[in-house]
Amino acid sequence: MNKSIIMCSALLVGTAIGTNAKVNYPETKRVDTVDVYFGTKVADPYRWLEDDHSEETAQWVKAENKVTQDYLAKIPFRNDIKKRITELANFTKWGTPFKVNEKYYYFKNDGLQNQSVLYVQDSMDGEARVALDPNTLSTDGTVALQQVNFSKNGRYLAYTITRNGSDWNEIYVKDMLTGKVLDDHIKWAKFTDAQWLGDGFFYSAYDEPEAELSSKNEFHRVCYHRLGTPQSEDYVEFDDKTAPMLFHQAMVMGEERYVFIAQSDGEAVTLYAKDLKDRNPHYVKLATSDKYSYYPIGVDNGKIYVITNDNAPCYKVISFDADHLNAKSRADAIPEKDAVLSAAQLANHQFILTYDRDASSHPAVYTLDGQLVREIALPTFGSVGFTSKTKDNEVFYSFTSYTFPTTVYSYDITTGESRQLFAPKVALNPDDYVTEQVFYPSKDGTRIPMFLIYKKGLKRDGKRPVFLYGYGGFNISMTPGFSYSRTPFAMLDMGGICAYTNIRGGGEYGEDWHEAGTKMKKQNVFDDFIYAGEYLIKEGYTCKGKIACNGGSNGGLLVGAVVNQRPDMWGAAVPQVGVMDMLRYHNFTIGWNWAPDYGRSDDSKEMFEYLKGYSPLHAIKNDGTPYPPIMVTTSDHDDRVVPAHSFKYAAQLQANNTGDAIKIIRIDTNAGHGHGKPISKIIDEYTDIQAFIMYNLGMKYKYRKNK
Numbered sequence: 001m002n003k004s005i006i007m008c009s010a011l012l013v014g015t016a017i018g019t020n021a022k023v024n025y026p027e028t029k030r031v032d033t034v035d036v037y038f039g040t041k042v043a044d045p046y047r048w049l050e051d052d053h054s055e056e057t058a059q060w061v062k063a064e065n066k067v068t069q070d071y072l073a074k075i076p077f078r079n080d081i082k083k084r085i086t087e088l089a090n091f092t093k094w095g096t097p098f099k100v101n102e103k104y105y106y107f108k109n110d111g112l113q114n115q116s117v118l119y120v121q122d123s124m125d126g127e128a129r130v131a132l133d134p135n136t137l138s139t140d141g142t143v144a145l146q147q148v149n150f151s152k153n154g155r156y157l158a159y160t161i162t163r164n165g166s167d168w169n170e171i172y173v174k175d176m177l178t179g180k181v182l183d184d185h186i187k188w189a190k191f192t193d194a195q196w197l198g199d200g201f202f203y204s205a206y207d208e209p210e211a212e213l214s215s216k217n218e219f220h221r222v223c224y225h226r227l228g229t230p231q232s233e234d235y236v237e238f239d240d241k242t243a244p245m246l247f248h249q250a251m252v253m254g255e256e257r258y259v260f261i262a263q264s265d266g267e268a269v270t271l272y273a274k275d276l277k278d279r280n281p282h283y284v285k286l287a288t289s290d291k292y293s294y295y296p297i298g299v300d301n302g303k304i305y306v307i308t309n310d311n312a313p314c315y316k317v318i319s320f321d322a323d324h325l326n327a328k329s330r331a332d333a334i335p336e337k338d339a340v341l342s343a344a345q346l347a348n349h350q351f352i353l354t355y356d357r358d359a360s361s362h363p364a365v366y367t368l369d370g371q372l373v374r375e376i377a378l379p380t381f382g383s384v385g386f387t388s389k390t391k392d393n394e395v396f397y398s399f400t401s402y403t404f405p406t407t408v409y410s411y412d413i414t415t416g417e418s419r420q421l422f423a424p425k426v427a428l429n430p431d432d433y434v435t436e437q438v439f440y441p442s443k444d445g446t447r448i449p450m451f452l453i454y455k456k457g458l459k460r461d462g463k464r465p466v467f468l469y470g471y472g473g474f475n476i477s478m479t480p481g482f483s484y485s486r487t488p489f490a491m492l493d494m495g496g497i498c499a500y501t502n503i504r505g506g507g508e509y510g511e512d513w514h515e516a517g518t519k520m521k522k523q524n525v526f527d528d529f530i531y532a533g534e535y536l537i538k539e540g541y542t543c544k545g546k547i548a549c550n551g552g553s554n555g556g557l558l559v560g561a562v563v564n565q566r567p568d569m570w571g572a573a574v575p576q577v578g579v580m581d582m583l584r585y586h587n588f589t590i591g592w593n594w595a596p597d598y599g600r601s602d603d604s605k606e607m608f609e610y611l612k613g614y615s616p617l618h619a620i621k622n623d624g625t626p627y628p629p630i631m632v633t634t635s636d637h638d639d640r641v642v643p644a645h646s647f648k649y650a651a652q653l654q655a656n657n658t659g660d661a662i663k664i665i666r667i668d669t670n671a672g673h674g675h676g677k678p679i680s681k682i683i684d685e686y687t688d689i690q691a692f693i694m695y696n697l698g699m700k701y702k703y704r705k706n707k
Contacts, residue, residue, distance in 0.1 A: 023071065023662055026063035028651040029056075035583070038605040042583065042612070049647040050588075052636065053211065057647070061636070061667050064650065068631070068664040075691045080703035081490050082687040086112070087427045087706060088484035089679055094408045094422035096398040097124070098387040101154030105131060106408075114141025114678030118148060124410070124421070132159060132174060144676025147193035149201065150176075152256060156227070158194035158201055164637040164670045165677055167191070167589070171203060173227065186231055190217065195252045197259065200226035202237055202250035217590050218244035222261060237261075238272070238283070245592050254299035254322065262295060267596035269293035271306065273325050284325040298346040300390050301368055305333060305351075307344050314510035315341035317351070317370075334370045340510045342477060347388035347395050348413045352376075354384060358437065358449050359479050359502045363397075365413060374416050379404060381437065383479040388413075396421075401480040402453050402487060402500075403430040426482075427706035428489060432456060435480070440535035442504075443527040446516075449508070450501040450532055451480060452541075455492055460540035465496040465571070465697040466547040468532060472505035472525040473554035474597055475514040485686035490701050491694055497541055503528035505554075505597070519599040520610050526561050533569050545571045545628075548693040552576035553641055553673065554597075560616025560649060563627060567658070570628040572696040574689050575616070577634050577641050577673055580649035582615035583608070588642045617649045626659030629696040633666045633685065640673035662696075 030045035049057055072078060095107030095116065104124055109116040115134040121127065137143040146169060147160040157174045171186035171194055192204035202224050209215035221239035225231065238248055238261045251260040261272040261283065271294040272283040287294040292310040299305070303319040310318075316336040321329035334341075339355035339362065346352075350373065351366040360381035365373040378384060382401030388394075395411040397418075408422040435453050442448050458464070467488050471478050478500060487498055502508045505517025505525045517525040529549070536542050549570050551558045556578020563573045583601040585591040599607040612618050621627070630653060634646035650665035666688055668681065677685075694701060 022660070023067060023664075025067060025654040025663075026060060028060065028655065030655075037583070037601055037608045037612075040608070042618070044584075044648075046648040046651045049651065050642075050644040052643055052647075060647070064665050065667050068666050071662060071664055072666075072688050072691060075695045077694070077701040077703075078687065078691040080701050081691050081694070082683065083703040084490045084493075084701075085485060085683050085687055085690070088489060089683060091405065091424045091426045091484075092422075093406065093424060094398075096385060096387050096408055097396045097410075097421070099389060099392065099394070100150040101152075103154060105148075105150075109679075112679055114680055115144055115676075118145070131176070132157065134161070137161065138163075140670070141678030141680060142670045142676075144678070146676065149194040149196060151196045151199075151201075156182075156196075158196070160189070160193055162676045165635060165673060165675065166637050167639050167673070171201075171225075182227065184225065184227055184229075186225060186234075191220070191247060192249070195250045195259075197224070197252050197256055200224055202252070202259070204248055204250070215589070216587065216592065220247050222248045222250045238263075247593070251296055253296060254304075258299060258304070258322070260296045264293070265596070266593035267291070267293075269295065271296065273304065273320075275322075275325055278325075284327070286320055286325065286327050287330070297344045297351075298390050300346050300349055303333075303368075305344075305346070307341065309511050312336035313512045314339065317341070317344060317353075333368070334366060340477070340507060342507070343386070345386055345388050346390040347386075348393040349391065350413060352386050352388060352395065352413070354386070356477055356479065356508065359451075359477060359508045360437075361479060365416070376411065376416075376418070379407075380435075381480060383481050386411075400482045402435050402451065402482060402498075403428070403433045405482040426484075433492065434458070438535075440531060442524070442531045444524070446504070446524070446528070448501060448503060448528050448532065450499055450535075453487065453492060453498040453500075455495065458495065458497070462537075462540050462543055463546060464542045465491060465494075465694070465699055466499055466533075466536055466542045467491055467496065467550065467693065468499045468501065468529070468536075468547050469550050469555070470501045470503050470529045470532070470558055471551060471553075471555040472503040472517050472528065472558055474505070474594075475507040475511070477507040478502055479508075485682050488690045488693070490690055491699065494694075494699055494701055496694075496697075496699070497536075499532065499536065501529060501532040503532075518597045520607065522598070522610075522614065525558060526565060526614065529558060529562050530566050530569065533566075544569055546697060548572040548574070548697060550574045550576070550689070550693070552578070554579060556580070556641070556646075557582075557616060561614045561619070563630065564614075564616060564619040564621065567621070567625055567627045571698075572693045573628050573630045574693065575630070575632055575646075575649075576689075577638055578616065578632070578645060578649070579641050580616040580645040581618075582611040583618065585641075585645070588644070589639050591641075617645075617652055620649075620652050620656050621658055622656040624657050624659065627653075627661055627663070629661040629692070630663045631666055631689070631692045632664070633668070633689070635668040635673070637670060638673045643667065 033044045033047040090111040093109040097106040104121045107116040118132040119128045120131040134145040149158045160169045169189040173182045173184045189205040194201040222237045223234045225234045247264045249262045259274045263270040270288040271286045274283045294308045297305040317334035319333045339357040342356045343354040354363040361384040363376040386397045400406040405424045405426045409418045556575035559575035601608045632646045632650045634643040653663040
């Protein structure tokens with residue numbers, strides 16, 4: 001046997017004695033609920049935990065949180081990790097500036113403010129004034145700003161908020177001339193912003209639900225609100241009463257001449273357009289498909305430009321005649337290339353197109369007829385985001401990578417010159433770390449990219465603690481970005497390794513990469529993640545039992561699945577706000593929207609059996625197979641992935657015979673799926689996650705102030 005493996009095994013034995021003392025979990029009531037799928041009976045003994053409003057569930061949550069907090073309180077370096085994360089979080093954070101009526105707006109956070117503040121300046125060198133401070137909207141930072149949209153003349157600001165992390169939105173309007181918040185107030189909006197047209201705006205909403213945080217959401221519609229009138233007088237601009245499970249989003253472009261409606265089932269997007277200068281304004285269906293998506297970029301030079309994956313898995317730009325709306329006027333503008341077109345916008349009558357190559361941004365400027373003007377150089381591999389206007393040569397962008405905090409630049413599109421505007425000072429020296437990209441073969445030989453971050457001088461001794469993170473779903477690309485919370489710098493400083501793997505199901509290599517991790521190909525996602533661990537072991541970085549796996553939402557599902565399939569691989573596991581019940585996920589809020597990725601248990605017998613086979617809740621072993629230490633996390637106001645997923649999963653983990661390692665659940669209060677969470681709650685959550693992982697990997701940590 002390899003010497004390093006023997007040493008690693010000895011370390012694990014020592015760890016188990018210290019961290020896995022017997023815990024008395026709360027007794028969780030079991031009920032006799034049984035569902036039948038294509039003749040197969042499936043018990044659901046914890047169905048009662050789906051009622052997150054009941055007193056019985058509240059008492060269970062209280063009891064579980066006590067066990068969890070008692071356990072975490074015994075980790076001797078927990079407070080030291082909190083000091084380090086707080087230190088890392090305490091830097092000035094700037095958002096990318098954007099122009100409205102010749103004024104410059106941007107978000108800024110002075111360090112530990114729970115929410116970032118919107119500022120305005122008359123010029124980029126002018127005096128900054130507060131335009132809107134969301135920290136004044138609640139005492140604990142749990143009211144978060146989601147969107148800001150200005151009227152064409154810049155006088156009115158419609159701002160969209162969320163409370164306690166819920167997906168439900170409210171919209172208010174501020175008069176920027178007087179500084180007063182108007183009486184206009186929109187409720188039960190969801191997945192929306194405010195698209196101004198004249199003296200009002202479009203927004204998307206549902207009817208008021210029976211149960212705010214768990215009822216299935218159906219019949220999404222676009223409404224129009226005129227300033228100074230009650231919401232009850234708003235009219236429905238667009239809906240589809242024949243199809244309850246569709247999303248509708250309005251977009252106003254072309255100097256308020258065109259209204260676009262994107263209608264989506266979660267996968268395909270149908271695009272409608274209305275020309276308000278037409279003698280008889282009406283919606284024209286520009287593009288439709290049961291498979292492809294179409295999103296408008298903007299209007300210029302007599303053409304409507306749209307980004308699509310129609311017969312272009314890596315996306316391309318197409319155009320339509322802006323003066324005569326007709327699907328037949330469609331033409332290719334920028335053909336598909338060998339990299340994924342992840343973002344597109346107009347600036348100074350040109351395109352800024354961002355292509356992703358091997359999960360890293362590569363932006364460039366193109367003419368409207370598709371000729372390359374120049375590439376935009378970036379500091380290293382990472383992620384970039386632009387703000388621009390169709391007729392303006394002044395462009396702004398932000399850039400970030402794993403050890404490169406978000407830095408803001410201005411860009412002159414006529415000269416190609418970039419100028420740094422805001423650069424943060426963070427309590428770490430990027431030169432102390434190495435970020436490298438590696439590629440490894442998955443089970444079927446597919447080449448998978450992965451980023452590794454570690455301290456310079458690290459030795460591959462076969463026993464390094466590893467933090468492995470993945471997502472793998474919904475065509476979402478996981479590109480490099482700085483995170484004071486998710487990246488465990490305390491662990492890196494103690495000789496650990498952080499690994500972000502770009503597995504199938506995401507969008508890193510286009511629609512084919514996404515599709516290869518969906519429905520009855522979902523096992524590819526789990527294999528890709530498991531083989532990331534196998535690669536790290538084979539290459540001498542670590543060994544079995546020294547790898548912690550983490551992921552959130554669809555990534556929480558990933559963690560639950562790979563723990564069931566390879567419990568021997570992991571030294572700790574933290575599934576965050578995960579989709580754990582794959583048989584019933586579509587019954588809650590907008591869970592039905594995930595069916596294009598997952599399939600549904602009522603689709604067919606084959607689909608049911610496939611889902612049940614990997615469902616984290618249903619595939620937990622019960623034969624004494626040792627599982628790693630697991631801490632499940634969720635929040636009481638998560639109406640994206642309802643907490644019942646994590647409740648039932650944690651209860652089943654604690655009931656089954658999976659060895660003596662700890663299985664606990666951390667349930668946050670007044671918080672949701674993650675968006676809009678105040679910095680104070682983020683610090684608390686990731687303190688517990690990192691402390692749990694490092695403790696169970698046998699690590700220690702002592703805080704030392706960064707110089």
